[in-house]
Structure formats: structure tokens, C-alpha cells
Amino acid sequence: MMNNGEAMKDTRSESTSATQWWAETHAVENMPPPLVDYNLLTSDVALKEAIARSGAQWAETELNEFGQNAGTQESIALGFQANEHRPEFFSHSPDGARIDEIRYHPAYHRLMQVSIENGLHSSHWTDPGPGAQVARAAKCYMQTQIEAGHGCPITMTSAAIPALRRQQNLFEQWAPKIMARTYEPENRSYTGKNGVTIGMAMTEKQGGSDVRSNSTIAHPVGQGGPGEAHELVGHKYFVSAPMSDAFLVLAQSAGGLSCFLLPRWHPDGGRNAMQIQRLKDKMGNVSNGG
Numbered sequence: 105m106m107n108n109g110e111a112m113k114d115t116r117s118e119s120t121s122a123t124q125w126w127a128e129t130h131a132v133e134n135m136p137p138p139l140v141d142y143n144l145l146t147s148d149v150a151l152k153e154a155i156a157r158s159g160a161q162w163a164e165t166e167l168n169e170f171g172q173n174a175g176t177q178e179s180i181a182l183g184f185q186a187n188e189h190r191p192e193f194f195s196h197s198p199d200g201a202r203i204d205e206i207r208y209h210p211a212y213h214r215l216m217q218v219s220i221e222n223g224l225h226s227s228h229w230t231d232p233g234p235g236a237q238v239a240r241a242a243k244c245y246m247q248t249q250i251e252a253g254h255g256c257p258i259t260m261t262s263a264a265i266p267a268l269r270r271q272q273n274l275f276e277q278w279a280p281k282i283m284a285r286t287y288e289p290e291n292r293s294y295t296g297k298n299g300v301t302i303g304m305a306m307t308e309k310q311g312g313s314d315v316r317s318n319s320t321i322a323h324p325v326g327q328g329g330p331g332e333a334h335e336l337v338g339h340k341y342f343v344s345a346p347m348s349d350a351f352l353v354l355a356q357s358a359g360g361l362s363c364f365l366l367p368r369w370h371p372d373g374g375r376n377a378m379q380i381q382r383l384k385d386k387m388g389n390v391s392n393g394g
């Protein structure tokens with residue numbers, strides 16, 4: 105900088121610190137340290153009180169350990185990384201075949217793995233009882249503070265269980281894999297996996313939350329009826345977590361609007377004819393795609 109047309113006097117030699125340079129414009133003072141390496145349970149009085157009030161104290165040791173792990177610098181960094189490195193959509197393979205594949209950053213997969221291995225998608229179904237829902241919700245509440253987007257497939261996978269209970273043959277086939285604490289994100293058929301995730305395809309453009317106006321049609325393949333094969337023809341507007349192993353899909357059947365389970369791969373190993381058009385920008389859901 106110039107002062108009245110004169111070159112500024114170099115006063116560095118008069119400085120109190122021999123290491124001070126003009127390029128050093130400001131010292132960082134009076135800033136809180138980064139919020140890392142803390143326990144998300146023990147630092148949260150309201151959460152602890154809610155757990156005690158709801159009869160989930162039996163889970164306190166487990167929740168304490170989960171809160172400690174969630175609050176590490178490494179865990180918090182995963183949340184940032186999964187959102188800074190967006191999932192990428194690949195409609196076709198280099199040789200022109202449709203693949204409809206979304207590739208996620210390893211941080212997203214790690215977050216999914218942590219959530220599934222800790223039963224955020226299933227502990228309340230596999231170990232029901234007093235406080236089971238609250239204990240699971242407490243883990244979800246802590247993990248959401250680390251990263252929100254992956255909570256979408258976690259909670260959809262959980263929510264598939266009560267829906268599938270209405271169709272016993274599908275429940276028996278799918279429930280053990282849905283509730284397993286194994287994360288297997290590979291793009292291959294559910295038949296060779298021990299653990300699967302479930303997405304949902306309900307919303308259509310013309311209806312939004314009025315799903316009765318859905319126009320997707322379910323055509324019976326063979327005899328039709330509950331639990332039997334159908335071909336679904338239609339267009340969905342939101343399908344988060346598009347790499348899920350299967351989706352609960354709403355479609356119009358002979359008896360009215362019904363819910364179908366659509367695997368992304370056929371049981372024989374071929375890709376099902378579900379085509380993805382684009383990834384959407386949805387607030388709080390960047391890491392998740394779709």
C-alpha cells in the first residue's frame with residue numbers, strides 16, 4: 105500500500121516478532137475450536153433425558169458407544185465428503201448398453217455401512233420390546249447430525265418391513281435380508297446378497313402427495329393377484345436412493361391403487377427394466393442422489 109504517494113516504510117525490523125511478514129494479515133484468535141471428538145450422547149442432555157423417560161435406558165451403553173464413534177473427527181469428515189463429492193449417474197456403459205447406475209463416494213458407502221451394522225434400519229424389528237423404537241431413533245438422531253442424506257435409504261429400508269408383513273410370501277423371502285446388518289452395495293442381484301436396501305417409488309408429477317391419482321399401471325404377468333408377478337408401466341418423479349436392491353412402488357391394479365415390490369435385478373440375474381433419467385437437487389439429500 106502507498107501512503108501519500110510515498111512507499112510505506114518497512115517496519116518489520118521494528119516488529120515485536122522476527123517472524124512477522126506483511127503477507128500475514130491477521131492472526132486467528134477468539135475462535136471456537138472445531139466441534140470434533142465429542143460424544144453425541146453424553147453432550148446432549150435432552151436426548152439422554154428422552155431415552156430415560158421412554159424406557160430405553162437398557163440401551164445406554166450401546167448408545168454411548170455409538171455417540172462416541174459418531175462424534176470422532178473421522179466420522180464427521182465422512183459427512184462432509186459424502187456431500188462434497190456428489191453421486192454420479194451413468195445411464196449407459198461405454199459400449200452403449202443401458203446400465204442406469206449411480207456411483208457414490210466411498211464416504212457415503214462407509215456411512216451406510218456404519219448405520220446398517222449398528223441396526224439403524226432394523227434393530228426395532230429384530231429386537232422389539234419396551235424402548236426399542238426409541239433406542240433406534242436415538243441412533244438415527246445422532247447419525248443424522250453426521251450426515252442426513254443416507255438416512256433416507258436407512259429409514260426406507262426400515263419402513264419396508266411393516267408393508268411387506270402384509271404379503272407373507274414376499275416377507276419370508278425378503279425380510280431376513282432387509283433386517284440383516286450387512287451392507288452389500290454392489291450392483292448385482294439381491295439373490296446373491298445377504299443384506300439388501302429398499303427404496304420407494306410413490307410420487308408422480310400429477311399427484312404429489314395425492315398418490316390416488318397415480319397413473320402407473322400394474323399389468324398381471326400370469327394369474328395376477330396379491331404376491332404374484334406384475335409388469336409395471338409408468339413414470340415416477342421422485343425415487344431417492346436409486347441403487348436400492350428393490351423398491352416399493354405404488355401402481356394402479358385391477359382392485360385399485362396397490363403396492364408392489366420391484367427388484368432392480370430379476371431373480372435370474374438380468375437387470376430389471378427400470379430406467380433412471382437424472383439425479384435431482386434436493387436439499388439435505390445431495391449425498392443420496394435421486
Ligand SMILES: Cc1cc2nc3c(=O)[nH]c(=O)nc-3n(C[C@H](O)[C@H](O)[C@H](O)COP(=O)(O)OP(=O)(O)OC[C@H]3O[C@@H](n4cnc5c(N)ncnc54)[C@H](O)[C@@H]3O)c2cc1C
Binds near residue numbers: 342
Ligand atoms: C428429499 C426428498 C426425497 C424424496 N424421496 C422420495 C422417494 O424416495 N420416493 C417417493 O416416492 N417420493 C419421494 N419424495 C417425494 C415426496 O414424497 C413428495 O414430495 C411428497 O409426497 C409431497 O408431494 P409434492 O412435493 O408433489 O407436493 P404436493 O403434494 O403438490 O404439495 C404441495 C403443497 O400442497 C399442500 N397439500 C398437499 N395436499 C394437501 C391437502 N390434501 N390439503 C392441504 N394441503 C395439501 C402440501 O402441504 C404442500 O404445501 C421425496 C421428496 C423429497 C423432498
